Amino acid sequence: MSPASIEKQKAILKAALELFAEQGFHAAPMAQLATQAHVGVGSIYRYFKDKNELIEALYEEVDEALQIAIIAGADPTLSTRQQFLHLITNLIYFLKDHPHEFKFLEQYYHSPFGIDKKREKLLLDNATGRQSPFIKIFLDSSGKEIKFLPLQVLHALAFGPILFLIRDTLAGLVEMDDTVIAQVADGCWDAIKNRAD
Amino acid sequence: MSPASIEKQKAILKAALELFAEQGFHAAPMAQLATQAHVGVGSIYRYFKDKNELIEALYEEVDEALQIAIIAGADPTLSTRQQFLHLITNLIYFLKDHPHEFKFLEQYYHSPFGIDKKREKLLLDNATGRQSPFIKIFLDSSGKEIKFLPLQVLHALAFGPILFLIRDTLAGLVEMDDTVIAQVADGCWDAIKNRAD
Amino acid sequence: MSPASIEKQKAILKAALELFAEQGFHAAPMAQLATQAHVGVGSIYRYFKDKNELIEALYEEVDEALQIAIIAGADPTLSTRQQFLHLITNLIYFLKDHPHEFKFLEQYYHSPFGIDKKREKLLLDNATGRQSPFIKIFLDSSGKEIKFLPLQVLHALAFGPILFLIRDTLAGLVEMDDTVIAQVADGCWDAIKNRAD
Amino acid sequence: MSPASIEKQKAILKAALELFAEQGFHAAPMAQLATQAHVGVGSIYRYFKDKNELIEALYEEVDEALQIAIIAGADPTLSTRQQFLHLITNLIYFLKDHPHEFKFLEQYYHSPFGIDKKREKLLLDNATGRQSPFIKIFLDSSGKEIKFLPLQVLHALAFGPILFLIRDTLAGLVEMDDTVIAQVADGCWDAIKNRAD
DNA sequence: GATGAATGAGCGTTCATTCAT
DNA sequence: AATGAATGAACGCTCATTCAT
Numbered sequence: 001m002s003p004a005s006i007e008k009q010k011a012i013l014k015a016a017l018e019l020f021a022e023q024g025f026h027a028a029p030m031a032q033l034a035t036q037a038h039v040g041v042g043s044i045y046r047y048f049k050d051k052n053e054l055i056e057a058l059y060e061e062v063d064e065a066l067q068i069a070i071i072a073g074a075d076p077t078l079s080t081r082q083q084f085l086h087l088i089t090n091l092i093y094f095l096k097d098h099p100h101e102f103k104f105l106e107q108y109y110h111s112p113f114g115i116d117k118k119r120e121k122l123l124l125d126n127a128t129g130r131q132s133p134f135i136k137i138f139l140d141s142s143g144k145e146i147k148f149l150p151l152q153v154l155h156a157l158a159f160g161p162i163l164f165l166i167r168d169t170l171a172g173l174v175e176m177d178d179t180v181i182a183q184v185a186d187g188c189w190d191a192i193k194n195r196a197d
Numbered sequence: 198m199s200p201a202s203i204e205k206q207k208a209i210l211k212a213a214l215e216l217f218a219e220q221g222f223h224a225a226p227m228a229q230l231a232t233q234a235h236v237g238v239g240s241i242y243r244y245f246k247d248k249n250e251l252i253e254a255l256y257e258e259v260d261e262a263l264q265i266a267i268i269a270g271a272d273p274t275l276s277t278r279q280q281f282l283h284l285i286t287n288l289i290y291f292l293k294d295h296p297h298e299f300k301f302l303e304q305y306y307h308s309p310f311g312i313d314k315k316r317e318k319l320l321l322d323n324a325t326g327r328q329s330p331f332i333k334i335f336l337d338s339s340g341k342e343i344k345f346l347p348l349q350v351l352h353a354l355a356f357g358p359i360l361f362l363i364r365d366t367l368a369g370l371v372e373m374d375d376t377v378i379a380q381v382a383d384g385c386w387d388a389i390k391n392r393a394d
Numbered sequence: 395m396s397p398a399s400i401e402k403q404k405a406i407l408k409a410a411l412e413l414f415a416e417q418g419f420h421a422a423p424m425a426q427l428a429t430q431a432h433v434g435v436g437s438i439y440r441y442f443k444d445k446n447e448l449i450e451a452l453y454e455e456v457d458e459a460l461q462i463a464i465i466a467g468a469d470p471t472l473s474t475r476q477q478f479l480h481l482i483t484n485l486i487y488f489l490k491d492h493p494h495e496f497k498f499l500e501q502y503y504h505s506p507f508g509i510d511k512k513r514e515k516l517l518l519d520n521a522t523g524r525q526s527p528f529i530k531i532f533l534d535s536s537g538k539e540i541k542f543l544p545l546q547v548l549h550a551l552a553f554g555p556i557l558f559l560i561r562d563t564l565a566g567l568v569e570m571d572d573t574v575i576a577q578v579a580d581g582c583w584d585a586i587k588n589r590a591d
Numbered sequence: 592m593s594p595a596s597i598e599k600q601k602a603i604l605k606a607a608l609e610l611f612a613e614q615g616f617h618a619a620p621m622a623q624l625a626t627q628a629h630v631g632v633g634s635i636y637r638y639f640k641d642k643n644e645l646i647e648a649l650y651e652e653v654d655e656a657l658q659i660a661i662i663a664g665a666d667p668t669l670s671t672r673q674q675f676l677h678l679i680t681n682l683i684y685f686l687k688d689h690p691h692e693f694k695f696l697e698q699y700y701h702s703p704f705g706i707d708k709k710r711e712k713l714l715l716d717n718a719t720g721r722q723s724p725f726i727k728i729f730l731d732s733s734g735k736e737i738k739f740l741p742l743q744v745l746h747a748l749a750f751g752p753i754l755f756l757i758r759d760t761l762a763g764l765v766e767m768d769d770t771v772i773a774q775v776a777d778g779c780w781d782a783i784k785n786r787a788d
Numbered sequence: 789g790a791t792g793a794a795t796g797a798g799c800g801t802t803c804a805t806t807c808a809t
Numbered sequence: 810a811a812t813g814a815a816t817g818a819a820c821g822c823t824c825a826t827t828c829a830t
Contacts, residue, residue: 024308024309026223106307107307110303110304110307115368118365118368118370119368119369119370122370147380147384149377149380149384150371150377152362152365152370152371153362153371153377153380153381153384155361155365156357156358156359156361156362156365156381157358157381157384157385157388159357159361160353160356160357160358160359160360160361160362161353161354161357161358161388162353162357163357163361164352164353164356164357164360165349165350165353165357167306168315168349168352168353171312171315171316172316173315173316173349174347174349174350180346180347180350183344183346183350184350184353184354187344187346187350187354187388187389188354188388190387190388190390190392191354191358191384191385191387191388192384193387195387
């Protein structure tokens, strides 16, 4: 694909991210998306088979960026607690600093696409070596530093508060400064850590 | 309003809850809703100004039921921890046992309506005596049995995991038996309780 | 269905017949059809699931009218030749006097619908008592007054010239007065009659 | 025009014939046509002003091939009947053996183009020495071996059955073996021949 | 000359809402 | 009060045609 084409595709994905985040999938007409991306409607369909495929492609892109952000600066020599706090702090900052990405992901995971994608990722993690860094920590330390609980429950305890709080932050209901972020990260650790520790 | 009218309105709300939960706001046409409620399309507009107002009214109804379910069997003589566990367990069972209500609320809170509603409730709680039982516990015990954190952060730590897990349960990704429910409730408490305790 | 509804449905079918005949299925937008029928676009979809179903319904209506016209004044006591000439003359006059119907049918039989419909009618004729009057004559007299030929071949010899000529007539290439009509009908009989007779 | 250009043009016409025959004019996008012809979309517009002109050009090509096939092996010393049977048998075999050409011509003659083309050919035949071989026979023998009828009527009687039958053959409704072909040709002759003969 | 990415008018269809009955 | 037929703006998507490369 030519550089110009790649630019165009990126412009479409960028416009899609903004519009989907601000208005939702349904309320964002392809025509408006085209306008915002400075392309013709028809051009979108050169790059993406239909609206669904555009959404999927955008998800892949956003998820990729998220995964990269999460593992930035990861250090396997640290304690489990410190590794967890590092990862989850990365996650919080990324979502807080990328409200469009956060809103898009929230929508995506609540749509019919989302459920299947989630299940798919879960199976993938079980089946392949490619593992989310969180899952690795959970599996390695479950029953030790971390409570012996089903993976999904650990996920819920670790991520649930984050998503909840970011949502409120973006809604302007609460301010997330560095102190609050540290407190929440801490709270998440408290929720999953084995009490004996 | 005549008893017959009340019945009709209830039928509409019931049908709306089912359809919205199963298909989403957008994918649930008013015509289908009317069919399912055994009323004419026009009748819906007698009780609700438009689709948005129907959604709002349904929210009020569902939220009312939820608030009632949460405080069932509450006992102010118990310890803070026990009161919290009681409330949150009520919450979990209600949401788990009422998937339509849960799915509707999730959608609602992720829609443009949701943000405003949340802010409104917050202000209401501050301004009036009518207070959510959770807020009462948080305000009463913050800095004592419970961490000294902004209310929104406590909310996030307490409710975030619940919502996350119920979602996965309804998607069939995890089974929530009584043991798991107790473990999650416990985890939520661990997240907010003061470590000294 | 209320009388008003029936009127509306008829208006739609009438407009469809005219537009399809004059512009073809593809070139006749639903919006134009709605305008011509003095209804809203959406109303068409109350009566017909989609454009295809409208076309099918129109075919049924036109075919019905055609079948009725063909058998008008049929007299089983006449000779095979006279019965045939009567039927085919009816056919000619109907098509000549109903150019919209003729053009619509031509299009229909040349579309993907048409082939299947034709085969279906053929099977129906074989399987049930309901028989086209032409088929009855052909089957009864094949090998006697009429040549012993496959049914399809008799059809071709009898109808082929008619369709060909009507087409040219509507195109203004030839004038079909009563004399010409009689001559063509005669020619068709000559094509299928047994020479010995 | 360079040899390479001629090749390209032929490839486009070949692809057009196949696609138009199989899918119809409307359902055959220029892009698909370009792909099948192994040229760029833009190239089609170098050889043909627009889609209509491509259709026209294809018609000329197909018609040319048809006219040549019809007169193959013509022998002016034979009887009128034998000459007619020879020509019409040529016609039948060509159409039967070239289904793409037949389907294309049928579509063409049923489209807005067709009418005008037909009228144009008629005028041409009258105005110039270039005459269809059938027209020559009809004009020479009308009132003698052949009925005294308007040219268009003779056309209808002679060609109508052929087109009708080929259509059904391609639709799989009837098998045209050599016997059937001879019988149809015979029938066509019976339709136009003077009874006295 | 040849290409195919880009375009946007125009399509079939849906659905929230209205209003005559 | 209750109905549902009627409406048309708005949607996702296609494709003949253009034009920069």
